[in-house]
Amino acid sequence: MKIKSLLAKPFASYIYKQIQKGMATAIQDQDAILKMLIKTGRNTQFGKDSGLDKVTNYEEYKQAVPIRDYEQIRPYIDQIKEGKHNILWKGKPLYFAKTSGTTSGTKYIPITKDSVDNHFSTARNAALCYVAETGNTRFFDGKLIFLSGSPVLERVADIPTGRLSGIANHQIPAYLRSNQLPSYETNCIEDWETKLNKIVDETINKDMTLISGIPPWIQMYFDELMRRSGKKIGDLFPNFSVMMQGGVNFEPYKARLFESIGRKVDCVELYPASEGFFAFQDTLKAEGLLLNTNDGIFFEFVPAGEIFNQNPTRLSLRDVKVGENYALIVNSNAGLWGYNIGDTIRFVSTNPYRIVVTGRIKHFISAFGEHVIGEEVEQAMKHAADEENVRVTEFTVAPFVSSDAGKSYHEWFIEFEQEPANMQAFIQKLDDNLRQKNVYYDDLIAGNILEPLKITRIRKNGFIDYMKSIGKLGGQNKVPRLSNDRKIAEELQEWKREGS
Template sequence: MKFKSFLAKPFASYVYKQVKRSMQTAVNDQDAIFRELLKVGAATQFGKDHHFGEISGPEEFRQAVPVRDYELLKPYIELVKEGKHNVLWKGKPIYFAKTSGTTSGVKYIPISKESIPNHINSARNALLCYMAESGNAAFANGNMIFLSGSPELERIAGIPTGRLSGIVNHHVPSYLRKNQLPSYETNCIEDWETKLDKIVDETINRNMTLISGIPPWVQMYFDRLMERSGKKVGELFPDFSILVHGGVNFEPYKAKLFESIGRPLAAIETFPASEGFFAFQDSQHAEGLLLNTNSGIWFEFIPVGEVFSENPTRLGLRDVKIGENYAMIITSNAGLWSYNLGDTIRFVSTDPYRIVVSGRIKHFISAFGEHVIGEEVEYSLMKAATETGVHITEFTVAPVISQDRGKSYHEWLIEFENLPEDMNAFSIKVNENLRKKNIYYDDLIRGNILLPLKITSVRKNGFIDYMKSIGKLGGQNKVPRLSNDRKLAEALGPWLEN
């Protein structure tokens, strides 16, 4: 056994036991985190504005602090950017995570001294839980790669600012630095395709044991490796044993990724964001991701149907139910208070608390009251694809609205790896799957308000070329699965099949 894996095993066992213990104390840990956040927050400008000193419990907090998104938090962020102290959290943030918002333009998410361990340790714990459960420690001896943004940081009011993945890159433990690829210089390249070629140069002849990133960009990396070597990725890297992924639902990409690898291996799912690292897959044998209930974040959950209500129901961890879709609201030791992430989750277990990410609040179609969400379209498409042997590269869905009754429909813009033998039959399968999944959509079809969905083929690499055209190729960028308008569908026009 090599030195690193030898040392890692007892540490993995120790962390795994800690994680197991935290499963049993989740509700109590959440209560303690709430009290600590309130205590520290009382001395901040936000806390004074919202009378934290008069709050004694969660219900009073909910009355005093309404749910807000980035746009409503922005005035406080601007004060921090002007150099003010003790605005949202004590002192000043140690970083700003810079991220693109759909409605707010560029967002600057504060990361504090107290919150940075959440980002670092959660990723570590995911790997150590796998190591302890599986006994596989050998990957610690090989090379590891995370397909990430540039680690170069600018400064705003003296605060280092950049992409979260670039910030985290500065906190990779020294004992893993020699194992980490690509090089710092390559990671700093902004153009994704230039960077990808350099990554291939640096890794193609190395002993890669762990590969991590957002699935569509991992697939691009695999494609380049296979083009260059003429081999499947699993053959090229015989010791490659772990694929770590997050950011988007894995299912639409899973078949093609594993076909590119050419053999089975472990996959570990994570749920990180600039605002925090919320959950990770702690077991290869249990459904869902373990919610990070003891890591500086206090969680609330709003039933999806109430998200846009003036006074939505806000549930704590002890009150959630299995199978319901919730919007996830966080209050954190980075100074985010009742912050609406925009993500929806569903609990698959409450002992311990495990979740699946079901979609985005803003990524839905409800042009006719159907409120179709990401989880439903992904299930409907992938079920049809699995049954017919079709592989999907990428897709998005948008409404086509007609003034004539019974002429409107959902348009599915799909890039196929291999086309269905009978496109009409495939469309019918997808449509029937969605009808079974969403009763409102089914009612609209039955009532002749909507036509069955229609599929438009996107040419090979069409989504990649579109993302390149808007400067969002690679890194942490993702194609929205659903839109309630036709902006994305129309922008894809140049890349549709004739």
């Protein structure tokens, strides 16, 4: 056993015990974080504008600080970009995490001296919880790959600025640098296809033991490795034992990833975002991700159906319920206040507080009043694919609103790796599954207002080519699972299979 794996066990045991202690004090920790945020925020420009000096508790905080999106926080970001200090948080940010917004263009999310540890210690803690539970430390002795964006950072108001995954490359601890792949030069390549080929060049003959990234981009890496080697990933990398993944729901990609590996490996799921590292899988034995309740973020939860109301209900952690769908609101030591990150989550446990991510607020279909969300279509697809022995590479769903005598319907754009033996039976099961998940959709079908869903097949690598065509191939980008309009649907017409 090498020194890294030898030292990992006692450190993992220590961190795991600290995390378990934190499970019991989550409510108190959240209360303390809110007090700390208010105390520090009073001396910022935002705090003065919001009257934080008069705020002493959560009820007063909700009155002083309304829920906001990026457009409403942008004027403060613009002041920081002009070089001003003490705007959203004390001093100025260490970094700007640069991310694409659907309505706001490029967003600049601050990462401060106080918040930076949240981003980069949480992934470490997830790995150490895994070690403490399983005893597996061997992966520390092999090569580790983090499929990420370029670490090359530009400067905005003299603040290093780039993709979160690229910023993360600068925070990897020194003791892992010798294990890390790909090389810095390869990681700096912007074009994803060129970069992917170089990553495969550098790793195909190495002892890869941990692979981490967003599932669709891990799959692309696996596909190229298999094409070149003619081997399953588990045979190519016999010591590969841990896959860490996040950024999208794992379930739609799980079957194909494991088929590519050819054997079992342990999976550790993460919930990172530019706005903070919100949750991580602390155990392989229970559903959901442990909410990060003691790391500089005060969480709020709005019932998902109220998020667009003028005065929605806002709940702190003490008032949440298992099974409810909530929009996630964050207040943090990065200088985010009442910030709607756009995700919806559901608690699967409150002892401890574990969540699953159920979708994006803006990614839904309600063209006919059904309000179908990402979790529902993903579960419907998973069950239908399992029942019909189907493998799906990627899919997205959009409404088709009929302008003539024909009925409207949901159109599913699907790239199959293995098609159904009976397409009509697959469509029927997919539609039935969605009807069971969403009572409003069921009513529309039963009432003969909507036709059952229709499938448009996308050719092999069609989604990759589509993402490339819009300049979003690789990095942290992913295909939206749902749209409430036809924009993506119309763009995908170019990549339809013949006969679809």
